[in-house]
Amino acid sequence: MPLATTTTTRIQAVVPNCPRPRRLVAFTTPPAYSPRLSSLLSVRGGAEPLSVPTISVDPTPHAFLQHHAANGSSLDSFAGIAFTSRTGIHSFSLALDLDLDLLRLSPSGGPPSFFLAALGKDADLLYGEDGLAAKLLACDDPTRIRILVPDVASPAGLVKSLGFGYGKKILCPVPTVVDLTEPPVIPDFLKDLEEAGWVPVRVSAYETRWIGPKCVERLVALDKDLDAIIFTSTAEVEGLIMGLKELGWDWGMVRRRWPNMVVGAHGPVTAKGAERYGIDVDVVSEKFSSFDGVLDALDLRWSSSR
Numbered sequence: 001m002p003l004a005t006t007t008t009t010r011i012q013a014v015v016p017n018c019p020r021p022r023r024l025v026a027f028t029t030p031p032a033y034s035p036r037l038s039s040l041l042s043v044r045g046g047a048e049p050l051s052v053p054t055i056s057v058d059p060t061p062h063a064f065l066q067h068h069a070a071n072g073s074s075l076d077s078f079a080g081i082a083f084t085s086r087t088g089i090h091s092f093s094l095a096l097d098l099d100l101d102l103l104r105l106s107p108s109g110g111p112p113s114f115f116l117a118a119l120g121k122d123a124d125l126l127y128g129e130d131g132l133a134a135k136l137l138a139c140d141d142p143t144r145i146r147i148l149v150p151d152v153a154s155p156a157g158l159v160k161s162l163g164f165g166y167g168k169k170i171l172c173p174v175p176t177v178v179d180l181t182e183p184p185v186i187p188d189f190l191k192d193l194e195e196a197g198w199v200p201v202r203v204s205a206y207e208t209r210w211i212g213p214k215c216v217e218r219l220v221a222l223d224k225d226l227d228a229i230i231f232t233s234t235a236e237v238e239g240l241i242m243g244l245k246e247l248g249w250d251w252g253m254v255r256r257r258w259p260n261m262v263v264g265a266h267g268p269v270t271a272k273g274a275e276r277y278g279i280d281v282d283v284v285s286e287k288f289s290s291f292d293g294v295l296d297a298l299d300l301r302w303s304s305s306r
Helices: 034-043 062-071 086-098 120-126 132-136 155-162 185-195 234-246 251-257 268-276 292-304
Strands: 024-027 048-051 055-059 080-082 114-117 145-148 169-178 199-210 228-231 262-265
Touching: 024 034, 034 048, 034 292, 055 086, 055 234, 062 086, 062 199, 086 120, 086 132, 086 169, 086 199, 114 132, 114 155, 120 132, 132 145, 145 155, 155 185, 169 185, 185 199, 199 234, 228 234, 228 292, 234 251, 234 268, 262 268, 262 292
Parallel strands: 024 048, 024 228, 080 114, 080 169, 114 145, 169 199, 228 262
Antiparallel strands: 055 199
């Protein structure tokens, strides 16, 4: 009689390879800059961006024309232009579109060499056929304009890279701050230029404004974990604090709501400004010529905690 045989079926559990949920990262960057940071967070960082703008920056190109009409001085009387923001470059470019002949360099009689100075990635707007340098020239000598990009992408770094001014005039397109406290960065920049022998001429290139009492409603209404929040300027921090107060919140309530949230600052100037408003910053970008730096700082923080 044949022996009975038994077949054993081994059942192996299949564990699905579930990807880690995307980190949710809020940022208070103005609408003019938020698409760049949002794209970086999504594409490079694999995060879910949450835009919570607390301030707006709006170009005021007519201010350049008004300054020229009031002072009667052409661009030829300046040694160069020092831009501290991307919006300042954009505003001046818009002013050239309004009255190109009035604002650009004359083909002769002006300074033999003229410089345009900008910070980090902002300098991309100066180069190329459509860049600001090409717009400014009323002659065919591209070597007349020198583009200066400091190694350290900060107003202080810009002053250092300019060297001593020997009493030369320098045009400074800077913001007018409305409904907010003007951070010390621009007044310090102008003072540093004076101490370095320059004659800075301040022109209001754009307005920085608080967006209003409902600016942080999207943040307060959030009902899930928030992994990080990024600040890219001191004015944004003040706007956030003002918005929270309007809704009966404060920063302590934000911290208690999301105790594991990482606070990131785009550069040491922003970090110092945030601390003045009682916000402890966890990570600060070491390279702040672009938003990549603060993402690098967040990645390092999260990789070290795994």
